[in-house]
Amino acid sequence: MNILAIEDDLEMASFVQRILSEEGHSVETVHDGESGLALARSKEFDLLIVDRMLPRKDGLELVREFRESGGNAPTLFLSALGDVDHRVEGLKAGGDDYLTKPFAPDELLARVDALGRRGGTEAPITILKVGDLEMNLLARTVKRGEESIDLQPREFRLLEFLMRNAGQVVTRTMLLEKVWDYHFDPQTNVIDVHISRLRGKIDKDFDRPLLHTVRGAGYRLQA
Amino acid sequence: MRLPLPSFVRTTTFRLAVVHAVTFLIFTFGLLIYLFYSTAGYMRSQSVKELDGEVQALAAAFNTGGMARLNQSVVERSSVPGPYFYVLQDADGQTISGDFPSIPDEVPDEESVETNFNYQTLNRNGEIEVRSANGIIIRLPNGAALMVAYDLGQRRQIVDRIIQTMWTALPIGLALSLIGGLIISRWAARRAEQLTRTTDGIISGDLSRRAPVIGSGDEFDRLSERLNAMLDKLEHLMMTTRHAGDAIAHDLRSPLTRLRNRLENDLRDGEKVDREESLERTIAEVDAVLATFNAILSLSRIQAGDxxxxxxxxxxxxxxxxxxxxxxxxxxxxxxxxxxxxxxxxxxxxxxxxxxxxxxxxxxxxxxxxxxxxxxxxxxxxxxxxxxxxxxxxxxxxxxxxxxxxxxxxxxxxxxxxxxxxxxxxxxxxxxxxxxxxxxxxxxxxxxxxxxxxxxxxxxxxxxx
Structure with missing residues (x-):
């Protein structure tokens, strides 16, 4: 992916550049708001990563202006301001996701991947498939191979999110935000338990597991 | 170019005093002018009424006793000292009787006419003075003419007295209204100054100062109450912030110290340490510190929240x-x-x-x-x-x-x-x-x-x- 990272903290900028480059993305970094906006307008990027507090034009203003001038590249806010209010401001300004600093590298990668796929032309999907696992979004049924799997509503949403992000790492925080709509972290392992229950339903009686735990990061659904 | 005004001119006290004085003066003079016109008007209507009465009495004398009787009445009345003048003339304009030389105005052909005229006389000190009079002239059925006039000199004296009083009253009124204005505006300014002193105290760091509320429920009291409520909130926020700062200093120190000690140990142990495991543990500990830090921040925000x-x-x-x-x-x-x-x-x-x-x-x-x-x-x-x-x-x-x-x-x-x-x-x-x-x-x-x-x-x- 072609990524523009606008971040004034040089240390943070090179950290972001490094972890994204290692995954094969090409990353340009800019250190202030105005040149960031200029570059975002002059070149086509697949994704913008924007710090909220930038010299010469703050991140919110930058994204707002970028959107007003017709820019539609997906945008991820990076910010030390992590309140729900700040998040809402970021999304209202035209951001697609919001990640609070400090973050784990995997968290950033997972979100970048999720946003990257969102950019494509998206016909409404009714069937999701990962390996021999198949989810019908209209009938709300799941089957693996020929065997149909009975899921609770929340498990269905959890699996849907994992399937939509198949092949990518999905973090616990992402699951809490997207599946449960909570913007706080429980201290205990509540998410892990839900995942293991889901795993019990979709993987238990099959030879090849689909739902993998990525140590220290989260989970990945992969055929 | 504007001249710089002396600083006292800019004070609210001065401005309020001036406004008060001017308003007071306008009202006072309005009142005096009204008094003047109503007094003068009353005296005028009173004199006309009295003139009418005289004329009626003389006309009655003429009707009952003809010219002889009228003449007699005029002579009698002329001999009484007072503000009235009487003149009786025959049809040819010759004065028959009265205490005034002649009718100073044209005699009308029929009925009566009012007249105003000036005349000269000697005052008590022997000086010539011009006085004015107001009279009624009547043409009698036999062609003779009668004038009864009222000496306005006296009335003018009263009016003059009023005007003179007004001029004397002017400086007194001005002084009084300035003093009143000063008293009122000093009172307002004192309350404003109390607020200024309170805010000065706060600026210099004493956040416990509060504006005085005297219980009158006026605008100053309401302003003070609002100000105090704002200060309460501010003080509360400051306390919360201070607590958060203390808490951060106090409670992040121990995990950070622990972390530092462990890193130090690993460094000393050198080759024996599994580098990767050490770094992973370090990251986990730093994450825990960050989580605590975030929790402190969100707790402070909740405590200060609205x-x-x-x-x-x-x-x-x-x-x-x-x-x-x-x-x-x-x-x-x-x-x-x-x-x-x-x-x-x-x-x-x-x-x-x-x-x-x-x-x-x-x-x-x-x-x-x-x-x-x-x-x-x-x-x-x-x-x-x-x-x-x-x-x-x-x-x-x-x-x-x-x-x-x-x-x-x-x-x-x-x-x-x-x-x-x-x-x-x-x-x-x-x-x-x-x-x-x-x-x-x-x-x-x-x-x-x-x-x-x-x-x-x-x-x-x-x-x-």
Missing amino acids: AAKFKQVDISMLGEELAELYQPAAEDEGLSFDSEIEGGLTVDGDRSLLGQAMANLLDNAMKYTPKGGAMTLRVRTNSHDQAEISVTDTGPGIPEADRERAVKRFVRLEASRTQPGNGLGLAMVDAIARLHHGKFELCDGPGEPPATGLRAALLLPKAQE
């Missing part, structure tokens, strides 16, 4: 969701988890914070309840018609003496030292309860002593319909 952005939150639904989120984990811990949730209960609040509070209580119950125990999440209306969110468990409970301390920041009771956590969980629940104008209570759970268990309840006012 309820302005509250929306209706369906806590029944929130409870159902959290029960669903926690149930599997609780069961994995070997706990039986129940939820008793009354439907459709709403409060005015912040969904995320209320969810956080419930999650903290559930986390706590899960952490401290031993295997085989039970925990219950209840959402219901209590007997005081409050919305009550409670979590009970069959764990060790918290001794009554420690309960108040347990909701303070960073207090980790003896029994809990071995458990992970930052000591902010219950403090946060307490702060969230307060922010929602509610209360947080800890009491005995359902168990038998000594393991009574714990019942942690959040009591919130229900949403207004």
Whole structure:
């Protein structure tokens, strides 16, 4: 992916550049708001990563202006301001996701991947498939191979999110935000338990597991 | 170019005094002018009435006794000293009798006419003075003419006296109104100065200063009350910030010290250390410090928070969701988890914070309840018609003496030292309860002593319909 990272903290900028480059993305970094906006307008990027507090034009203003001038590249806010209010401001300004600093590298990668796929032309999907696992979004049924799997509503949403992000790492925080709509972290392992229950339903009686735990990061659904 | 004004001109005192003086003067002179015209008008109408009376009396004399009788009356009246003049002329214009040389105006052909004229006379000091008079001239049926006039000199004297009084009154009035203005505006300025002194005190660091409220309920009192309310809020915020600063300094120092010591140890051990494992542990510890730091920040924000952005939150639904989120984990811990949730209960609040509070209580119950125990999440209306969110468990409970301390920041009771956590969980629940104008209570759970268990309840006012 072609990524523009606008971040004034040089240390943070090179950290972001490094972890994204290692995954094969090409990353340009800019250190202030105005040149960031200029570059975002002059070149086509697949994704913008924007710090909220930038010299010469703050991140919110930058994204707002970028959107007003017709820019539609997906945008991820990076910010030390992590309140729900700040998040809402970021999304209202035209951001697609919001990640609070400090973050784990995997968290950033997972979100970048999720946003990257969102950019494509998206016909409404009714069937999701990962390996021999198949989810019908209209009938709300799941089957693996020929065997149909009975899921609770929340498990269905959890699996849907994992399937939509198949092949990518999905973090616990992402699951809490997207599946449960909570913007706080429980201290205990509540998410892990839900995942293991889901795993019990979709993987238990099959030879090849689909739902993998990525140590220290989260989970990945992969055929 | 504008000349610089002396500084006292810019004071409110001066301006109010001037405005007061000018207003006072305008009103005073308005009143005097009204007095003048009404007095003069009265005297004028009075003199005309008296003239009429004289004329009527003389006309009656003519009607009853003809010219002879009239002449006699005129002579009689002329001999009485007073402000009236009488002149009787025959048809040829020759003066027959009276105390004035002749009729000074043209005699009308019929009936009567009013006239004004000036005449010269000697005053008491022998000087010539011009006086004016006002009279009525009548043509009698036999062609003779009669004039009765009234000496206006006297009336003018009264009017002159009034005008003279006005001129004397001017400086007195001006002085009085300036003094009045000064007194009034000094009073206002003094109250303003009290406010200035209060703010000066605050600027110089004494945040406990308050503006005086004298109980008059006037604008100054209202302003002072608002100012004081603002200061209370500010002081509270400052305290919170200061506490947060202290807490951060105090409670991040120990984990950071621990982290540093461990790194130091690993460095000394050199080759023996598994580098990767060491770094991973370091990252985990730094993450824990960051999590504590975030918790401190959000706790401070909650404590300083305002309820302005509250929306209706369906806590029944929130409870159902959290029960669903926690149930599997609780069961994995070997706990039986129940939820008793009354439907459709709403409060005015912040969904995320209320969810956080419930999650903290559930986390706590899960952490401290031993295997085989039970925990219950209840959402219901209590007997005081409050919305009550409670979590009970069959764990060790918290001794009554420690309960108040347990909701303070960073207090980790003896029994809990071995458990992970930052000591902010219950403090946060307490702060969230307060922010929602509610209360947080800890009491005995359902168990038998000594393991009574714990019942942690959040009591919130229900949403207004």
